[in-house]
Amino acid sequence: MDGKGGGAGAPALRRIVFGALLAAGLLAAACGSGSGVRDAPTPTPTTPSVNVVIGAFVFDTHGCAACHGNRAQGSVAPRLGKIDRKGLERIVRTGPGMMPTYSEETLPDDQLEQIYLFLQVVGEDR
Numbered sequence: 456m457d458g459k460g461g462g463a464g465a466p467a468l469r470r471i472v473f474g475a476l477l478a479a480g481l482l483a484a485a486c487g488s489g490s491g492v493r494d495a496p497t498p499t500p501t502t503p504s505v506n507v508v509i510g511a512f513v514f515d516t517h518g519c520a521a522c523h524g525n526r527a528q529g530s531v532a533p534r535l536g537k538i539d540r541k542g543l544e545r546i547v548r549t550g551p552g553m554m555p556t557y558s559e560e561t562l563p564d565d566q567l568e569q570i571y572l573f574l575q576v577v578g579e580d581r
Contacts, residue, residue, distance in 0.1 A: 510573030513566045517557065526577045537578035540571050 550556035
């Protein structure tokens, strides 16, 4: 060593550090607010498409898809087309025939609403 912080690998290390700092600076400049690139809107839990996806998930996880089909097309249980919100609530809460009942504790109203939105979308497919 020559006392100047050198050594055989010092120039290569300086180039690597300089390159990393330069890349970080360019990346920060490109991602900054002045780049002219607009950020995509972030979906929120109230975004309809997000609620439809959540509704499909809730429909499946509560066992609805096992009898009604994964797109509510009917299987062991009847097809669920476009159904009004109150009718869906009545069916879900009373469980006609062999269908189990789902209380508000088991299936909260917000999840029932998400299932309803899912059914509206898959009902349009038919």
